[in-house]
Amino acid sequence: MASMAALLVVVFLAGCHVGVVVAQGRSTAAAHGIGVNYGRVADDIPPPARSVELLRAVGAGSVKIYDANSSVLRALAGTRMRVSIMVPNEIIPGLAASAAAADRWVAENLVPYYPETRVKYLLVGNELLSDYSIANSTWPRIVPAMENLHVSLRRRRISSVKISTTLAMDALTSGSFPRPPSAAAFRPDIAGDVVRPLLRFLNGTNSYYFVDAYPYFVWAGNNDTVPLEYALFQGGGGGGRYVDPGTGLTYTNMLDEMLDAVVHAMAKLGYGGVKLGIAETGWPNGGDYEQIGCNAHNAAIYNRNLAARMARSPGTPARPGAKMPVFVFSLYNEDLKPGPGTERHWGLYYANGTAVYPVDLAGARPLRSYPLLPPPENDAPYKGPVWCVLAGRRGEKLNETAVGDALAYACGQGNGTCDAIQPGGECFRPNTTAAHASYAFNSYWQQLRKTGATCYFNNLAEETTKDPSHGSCKFHSSLD
Numbered sequence: 001m002a003s004m005a006a007l008l009v010v011v012f013l014a015g016c017h018v019g020v021v022v023a024q025g026r027s028t029a030a031a032h033g034i035g036v037n038y039g040r041v042a043d044d045i046p047p048p049a050r051s052v053e054l055l056r057a058v059g060a061g062s063v064k065i066y067d068a069n070s071s072v073l074r075a076l077a078g079t080r081m082r083v084s085i086m087v088p089n090e091i092i093p094g095l096a097a098s099a100a101a102a103d104r105w106v107a108e109n110l111v112p113y114y115p116e117t118r119v120k121y122l123l124v125g126n127e128l129l130s131d132y133s134i135a136n137s138t139w140p141r142i143v144p145a146m147e148n149l150h151v152s153l154r155r156r157r158i159s160s161v162k163i164s165t166t167l168a169m170d171a172l173t174s175g176s177f178p179r180p181p182s183a184a185a186f187r188p189d190i191a192g193d194v195v196r197p198l199l200r201f202l203n204g205t206n207s208y209y210f211v212d213a214y215p216y217f218v219w220a221g222n223n224d225t226v227p228l229e230y231a232l233f234q235g236g237g238g239g240g241r242y243v244d245p246g247t248g249l250t251y252t253n254m255l256d257e258m259l260d261a262v263v264h265a266m267a268k269l270g271y272g273g274v275k276l277g278i279a280e281t282g283w284p285n286g287g288d289y290e291q292i293g294c295n296a297h298n299a300a301i302y303n304r305n306l307a308a309r310m311a312r313s314p315g316t317p318a319r320p321g322a323k324m325p326v327f328v329f330s331l332y333n334e335d336l337k338p339g340p341g342t343e344r345h346w347g348l349y350y351a352n353g354t355a356v357y358p359v360d361l362a363g364a365r366p367l368r369s370y371p372l373l374p375p376p377e378n379d380a381p382y383k384g385p386v387w388c389v390l391a392g393r394r395g396e397k398l399n400e401t402a403v404g405d406a407l408a409y410a411c412g413q414g415n416g417t418c419d420a421i422q423p424g425g426e427c428f429r430p431n432t433t434a435a436h437a438s439y440a441f442n443s444y445w446q447q448l449r450k451t452g453a454t455c456y457f458n459n460l461a462e463e464t465t466k467d468p469s470h471g472s473c474k475f476h477s478s479l480d
Contacts, residue, residue, distance in 0.1 A: 033361035034310050035062030035082065035327040036348065037280055038072065042334040046353045048075035051331065054349055055081065059307075059362035064279065064327045066126060068109035077116040084121035084327070085110065087145070089138065092125050095148055096141035102148035106156070114158065121325070122149060123279070124165045127212060129190055139190065143197045150205060162207040166279040169213060169258060171195065171265075177218045178261035181318070182246030186265050199271035208277035208325065211262050215254035216283050216302075216342075220292055228379060230254055232283075232298060233305035249317035255281065255306075260318040275324065281306065282329040285356050286345035288455065288463050289382045290478070294342050297376040300357035303328055303348070304367055311363030328361065338456050341463070384465055385477035388445040388455035389438040391462040399460075400433055406457040407437045410444040413453075417443045420473065427473035438468055439475065446476045 036055055046054065048071045055063055062082035065072055076083055087095065087105065095102040110119055124146050128138060146163050153161055169176040171186055178184040186195045202209055219231035229239030235252035242251045244260075251257050259276060266274050283302035287294035306328070315322035333347035333356070349355055358370055390403065411418035420427040420443070421436045429435075441461045445453055455461045469475045 033059035033061040033363065034307055035064055035084070035325065036060045036361070037064045037066075037327050037330040039066060039330045039332065039334050039337075040069075041337045042332055042351055043336060045332050045334075045351045048072045050353065052076060052079060052081075054353060055331065058348055058355075059360050059364075061362070062120070062325065062327065063331075064121070064123075070112075073113040073117045073119075076118075077113065080118055082118055082120040082325070084123055085119055086123045087125060087149075089125045089128060089131070089134070092128075092138050092145045093141045095124075096144035099148045099151060102145065103152040103155070106149060106152040110158075110161070111156065114161075119161055121208075121210075122153075122161050122163045123210065124149065124163065126166050127168045128165060129171050129187075129194065130168045135189075139194050142194065143201050146198075146201055150201075163205065164202060164207045164210050164277070165198070166210045166212055169211065169261075172261060174261070176214070176258070177222060178265075179242070179257065180244040180246050181249075181251075181257050181260040182244050182264050184261035184265045185268050191269060196269045196271075199266055199269055199274050202274050203271050206275070208275045209262065209266065210277045210279035210325075211259070212280040213255060213258040213278055214281060215258065216293065218254050218258070220294075223292065226254065228293065228298070232301045233309060234301070244317075247318070251317060256316045259316050263316070263318050276319070276322070277325040279327055280329040281326065282346050284342040284345045285333070285347065286341065287378075288341035289378075289384075289386045289465060291340060291342050291378075292381050293376070293379050294345060295374075295376045295378055296357050297373045298379070299346075300359060300370070300373055303359050303361075304365075304370065307359065307361045307363035308367060309363070335459055338454070338458075340454055385467070385479045387464050387466075387468055387475055387477055388442045388461055389464055389468050390434055390441060391460055398434055402458065403433050403437050403460055406460050407433065407440050410437075410440040410457070413444050414447040417447065429473075439473070442468070442475050446478065446480065449478075 038051060038055070052075045056079070060081065062084065063076065064084035066086050067088065068085040073083070095105060110122065113119065124142060128134065128142060142165060150163055171190065172178050172184050173187050174184055185191070199209070215231040219226050219228060227235070227240035229235055231254045233253045235241055242257065243249070244251070262276060263272065266272055283299040284294035285296045285299040306326070310326050313321060313323045328348070330346045332349050332351055333345050335344050335351060337343040347356060348359060357373060418440050419425060421439050422428060427439045441455065441457055445455050455463050467475065467477070
């Protein structure tokens with residue numbers, strides 16, 4: 001592929017994993033593949049320079065970061081990759097209140113790297129309208145902050161950087177599954193006071209409405225009615241299709257439905273012509289036992305098909321032929337992200353820089369030329385028992401302080417969570433931090449998981465299908 005001219009890529013199979021070895025020359029040729037979100041909520045991931053090599057190895061044409069990190073921006077200088085930087089959510093009110101503060105942010109976080117680093121998008125916050133705790137403090141100030149930043153860019157004669165923000169699908173009344181797309185509308189709490197001014201700004205500056213759209217979550221929550229093939233761009237024919245009764249348009253994949261829902265919602269506010277971009281999309285390569293379809297097989301198919309599709313610039317049924325910036329989530333499996341297991345398994349690469357599966361984000365590689373993938377093992381719901389225990393760390397010494405803190409937290413939640421590990425209790429023996437932590441983690445999780453609790457504990461816990469009960473000590477399971 002053209003963007004790989006300076007690369008020597010050697011792909012090899014090792015068990016179920018695929019590794020990529022890259023010999024990198026310094027090239028200024030522009031890459032043409034879709035983009036990648038370069039998140040860094042992880043430990044021991046490769047440094048920025050190596051990460052840039054890995055981006056180029058998969059044919060990425062652009063990269064999006066969640067801040068304006070100087071080391072990352074310096075590493076991207078001269079690569080010709082299109083770069084998206086981000087203003088942190090918490091400083092938006094300050095930038096809205098002070099043009100001087102906005103100008104200072106531009107001077108410190110963009111100007112030192114531009115144009116050697118090809119900054120293309122300046123995103124003001126991340127999924128702001130999903131956080132109701134900042135409804136009063138931040139939502140009304142999104143557009144004023146954008147306006148101040150825009151003035152700063154114009155004053156410096158920087159016209160190629162587009163300002164926007166990223167919004168999740170929950171900005172729509174119907175959330176991630178807005179069927180039919182033609183009926184979609186923005187939530188009434190944000191439509192008039194927040195979204196309409198935003199669309200007016202985007203329209204006036206010829207910028208993009210950036211949406212985070214994940215067909216995985218739609219399928220996982222509706223797998224009885226949405227075919228997996230439809231979510232993986234294998235629809236049409238026997239893979240499923242959907243006809244919008246309001247427009248008569250035919251859909252062969254879930255992503256197009258989600259994008260056109262946003263298009264129709266924007267049109268209802270009088271801004272149906274605002275351009276659309278995809279800030280995040282992708283498919284998890286792993287997750288918890290009770291999370292279905294999250295495996296490397298499906299992730300590879302989704303991202304390969306996405307890249308091949310976007311290389312043709314097909315647009316959507318409502319906007320045929322429309323070109324749009326697209327960013328896959330994410331570069332690495334980020335092991336420090338809290339929440340369900342899928343949160344830590346969206347990467348194209350493991351933390352050690354080994355590829356989870358081979359992919360060409362330029363979309364030029366024939367799909368049939370890829371090596372066979374490991375078969376999916378969790379496309380159907382897991383119905384067996386699951387427990388939550390202290391994660392095994394081979395060769396690592398137990399962090400007594402961190403585990404002790406997590407143990408104390410678990411015991412402080414729920415009802416009688418740790419009664420069994422008190423002196424004289426049936427699970428008091430063995431009297432070790434590790435044994436008590438496993439019991440406490442499991443007891444906490446089994447009590448509270450239906451209200452959103454996860455088996456995480458700052459990356460100290462893991463799910464297991466092996467019953468950890470011993471002797472008279474009974475660990476309750478997810479089936480109890």
